[in-house]
Amino acid sequence: MDLDQFKNELNTKLATDHINRSDADFEQLLNKKTGSFIDKIKKSLWFEIIFGFLLNFGFVYAAFDSNMHSLRIYFGVFSVIMYLFLFFLIYLLIRTNQIKIADQSIKSNLNSYIHLIEEFIKRYLQFTMALIPICIFFASYLGYTDAHSEKLMTVYKSGYDLGAKMNGTQFLVFISATIVLLSLGIYGMYHFTKWYLKKLYGNYLNELKQCILELQN
Amino acid sequence: MAQQEFVSLLKTHQNIVHKVCNLYMDQYKDKEDLFQEITLQAWKAYQSFRGDAKFSTWLYRIALNTAITFYRKEKRSPSIYTTDELPEMISQDGPEPIEAQLKAMYTAIGDLSKIDKAIVMLYLEDYAYQEIGEMMGITANNVAVKMNRIKSKLKEQSQKYMDQV
Numbered sequence: 426m427d428l429d430q431f432k433n434e435l436n437t438k439l440a441t442d443h444i445n446r447s448d449a450d451f452e453q454l455l456n457k458k459t460g461s462f463i464d465k466i467k468k469s470l471w472f473e474i475i476f477g478f479l480l481n482f483g484f485v486y487a488a489f490d491s492n493m494h495s496l497r498i499y500f501g502v503f504s505v506i507m508y509l510f511l512f513f514l515i516y517l518l519i520r521t522n523q524i525k526i527a528d529q530s531i532k533s534n535l536n537s538y539i540h541l542i543e544e545f546i547k548r549y550l551q552f553t554m555a556l557i558p559i560c561i562f563f564a565s566y567l568g569y570t571d572a573h574s575e576k577l578m579t580v581y582k583s584g585y586d587l588g589a590k591m592n593g594t595q596f597l598v599f600i601s602a603t604i605v606l607l608s609l610g611i612y613g614m615y616h617f618t619k620w621y622l623k624k625l626y627g628n629y630l631n632e633l634k635q636c637i638l639e640l641q642n
Numbered sequence: 643m644a645q646q647e648f649v650s651l652l653k654t655h656q657n658i659v660h661k662v663c664n665l666y667m668d669q670y671k672d673k674e675d676l677f678q679e680i681t682l683q684a685w686k687a688y689q690s691f692r693g694d695a696k697f698s699t700w701l702y703r704i705a706l707n708t709a710i711t712f713y714r715k716e717k718r719s720p721s722i723y724t725t726d727e728l729p730e731m732i733s734q735d736g737p738e739p740i741e742a743q744l745k746a747m748y749t750a751i752g753d754l755s756k757i758d759k760a761i762v763m764l765y766l767e768d769y770a771y772q773e774i775g776e777m778m779g780i781t782a783n784n785v786a787v788k789m790n791r792i793k794s795k796l797k798e799q800s801q802k803y804m805d806q807v
Contacts (some may be wrong), residue, residue, distance in 0.1 A: 427793055427796065427797050428762070428765075428793050428796050428797075431744055431747050432766055434740075434744055435744070435747065435748070435766055436766045436767070438744075445656065446656055448649050448650070448653060451649045451652055451653060451681065452645070452649060454681045454682070455645065455649070455681065455682065455685050457678055457682065458682075459679060459682040459686070460675070460678075460679060460713075461683065461708065461711065461712070461713065462711060462713040463711075465713070525687065525690065526683060526687060526703075526704055526707040528690070529703075529707065529779075530703075530776065530777060530778060530779030531703075531706060531707055531757075531760060531778050531779055532778060532779025532780065533779055534707045534710075534711065535710070538711055629713055633711065635755075636710060636756055636757050639757045639758075640757055640778065640779065640780055
């Protein structure tokens with residue numbers, strides 16, 4: 426039994442196993458929303474761009490309006506980073522819009538999808554990771570150098586007093602423990618973000634890569 | 643005007659979309675979703691359709707590209723055909739009833755990978771290896787090699803299904 430033996434039957438079956446749709450059915454379908462993966466990414470990019478711009482207005486406003494020097498620097502730096510990220514999101518959106526499935530072979534189309542999703546994941550991870558050291562740096566350094574409130578000063582003073590009471594070894598243990606905890610936090614955050622991105626896109630990406638592999642073999 | 647023209651063309655060639663949906667999806671709901679997606683993708687791409695290729699070839703390219711990259715959150719049964727859906731064949735040929743053989747072949751096709759399904763689909767449509775290669779993005783020789791491999795696989799798998807019956 427081989428494929429050619431059933432060519433006609435299979436073709437007929439595949440072509441006739443449905444109800445013919447009318448013009449009205451098609452017109453109705455054209456009013457519905459598309460649900461492809463690329464369109465989902467597009468929607469997500471649009472949302473992030475709009476939300477990012479709105480958020481950045483708030484950052485810029487806070488950078489100019491705040492009385493605290495540390496907050497001005499904090500929001501100023503954040504808005505610059507955010508603008509860089511927004512440019513990247515716009516670049517991704519342009520690339521997404523350039524994918525034209527009608528003009529591409531299946532292999533090229535798969536490659537476009539894979540490159541786009543991989544770049545999206547890579548930059549997203551880079552951006553999220555870049556924010557961690559920036560947040561830690563500003564939260565500690567700027568908070569320390571620009572501590573105006575009495576409450577904050579008391580916290581710093583109690584920390585200073587605690588440090589003063591420690592001997593050399595205790596202080597070393599304290600600093601080491603702090604560094605280890607921070608490193609674990611960053612490590613955990615890195616792996617959590619990677620896991621989350623893999624959960625969102627990983628299986629789909631692997632499926633597409635498998636198709637490419639098959640085409641190459 | 644363009645929409646009317648598109649709807650009329652799609653209506654004439656809707657068999658192509660139905661074939662792809664039947665080949666790639668087993669559940670009714672999934673078939674409907676894929677049908678809708680292909681229709682929308684084709685409509686979006688129609689503005690750039692210049693008529694260089696035949697509308698049917700153009701639609702095949704869109705339908706297959708959409709089916710292969712179609713994203714489903716829920717994974718359902720990997721088998722695409724249920725034997726109940728198959729037509730009853732009247733004639734009998736050889737030791738096995740023809741409908742049983744056809745069911746076995748259908749099930750075997752359902753077990754193929756997405757790429758192999760696309761190649762089988764175009765092969766059933768009598769496209770030349772050169773044309774299949776262009777649509778897939780591989781050489782005609784590669785298509786020939788793959789087609790031989792697919793045929794052997796289908797023969798073996800369908801025989802297995804027949805033995806189980």
